[in-house]
Amino acid sequence: MTETAPQSDGTFGDLVSRALGNRSFVIGLVITLVVVAMAAVSFFWTPFDVTRLVVADRMQPPSAEHWFGTDHFGRDVLSMIMIGSRNSIAVALVAVVIGMGIGVPLGCWAAARGGWVDEALMRFNDLVFAFPALLSAIMITAVFGPSAINAIIAIGIFNIPVFARVARAGALSIWPREYILAARAAGKNKARITVEHILPNIANLLLVQGTIQFALGILAEAALSYVGLGTQPPMPSWGRMLFDAQTLMMVSPWLALFPGCAILLTVLGLNLLGDGISDIFDPRARRRI
């Protein structure tokens, strides 16, 4: 993005004005909020009940009554997409929490401790990266049975080294700073310095990575559900809807159109949000690019 960043004075108000001036951030935030709102609303209201099968209404094209049409069981596609968003968000979010919860402490530990701990952890990271994540997720769900929970675990495991790497790199750049030296001179131990000084300073990096992994998690969940290894029917999920739509594409192409758009928009929104956040916190780094 080319807009020039306003003069930074480091206050919260300054941060907000920079955020509102950032196109990626605003568009990404709006899309993300719409998806989250859709998921929230689906808990107490959807246009139609998705557990009721109305065979008379099956495979209707989009209309005023059914905005996105109906599927082969007569279920309202819009209602299914709304409930599916809940599912996508839950899986991806918990996977991010697993990744952050384990990866960030490991990365901070490696940075603080250095030496063999650091080396061992980074080699372990290389190792996990050699497994294609989706392939391993497929194996995990194949062995332990397909379910949303196993999909979360499989995706979560592969978030761990990503966050460990980001946290370590961020922490390593903070440790040589003078205020850390001051904190050490004041007698704070490494754990306390990490919590009080390192973490707040790498929070933005973690936030950006969090949105990226969130987006990747949504894509992975959709792929797993599409091949039948993620969320199980009758719970609606975007990936599963696309699988069902595939055989019906000749007669009702809209069945494949809307769930796909939902995935695309959600992931696009999160990616823009991530780009925006990293712009806002580090305008110089981005302007060079």
Next chain:
Amino acid sequence: MTIYLLKRLLIGIATLVVASLVVFLMLEVVPGDPARLMLGMNASDAQVELLREQMGLNQPLILRYLDWARGLLSLDFGRSYTYSVPVIDLIKERLVVSFPLAVIALTLSTLIAIPVGLFAAARRGKAGDTAAMAVAQVGVAMPNFWFALLLVYVFAVWLRLVPAGGFPGWSNGAWPALKALILPALALALPQAAILARVTRSALIEVLNEDYIRTARAKGMPMRAVLWRHALRNAMIPVLTIMGLQFAFLLAGTIIIENVFYLPGLGRLVFQAITQRDLIVVESVVMLLVAAVVIVNLIVDLSYAVVDPRLRARQ
């Protein structure tokens, strides 16, 4: 550089060893007796016991692991529980679909991404750059299997240019086979190309700020020549790194995409094996793919030395 490569090689080998341990142990905890599975529910306990003995299932865990690992090294993966043929034969049969698919997809992705990256970098901040990067942003967010469905709808259902799925085999000539692989390869390549184009662009922009680029321009070298001859070569390291990482995604992607197009490749094999609980096939394919990723990453490490002579000299 030699030391660096040796270190990478050791890490690659260690990765394979640990991977084999993980895969082996994971399948150990799976409930169900393979011998019972092969013989069916009507077999007597004595028959099952006999087969267990024959399959070596009664040996201690560590011996079975070593036996299996030795088998992997000589490409002897054992016999499929359901097909009763050597797993390696199944893999060979499927590899003639998956391997060309992955190679075509990687080639397409590179052929799309590098020119787009060059185009955008040369017009940084202008309309062409913004448009190209907006398209790339959408490409990154596109689930490849959904893109595959859209391609099927447009090119197979609507325009009827290519088959919607299935694979005629290579024996009926290369053209029908290639035609069946075009859409799957495109579906795999485009989201990867979007990522690669973004990386290429930012790597190039980094390089274009260097002094030697200004010198080249100042001595009157045309922009096009500067980009291709100086900038691209120097921007190759991050691009190659991402290409190596993408190969892993591509392999996993083929598993999903083969299911969209009903292609009889490794992905279909894995899924059939999963539903039939034919776990020896699952573990063999997983090991094969991990090995492929490790080898490709080693090739990427080697290629650094090819594009950057400075790395060759460094110890």
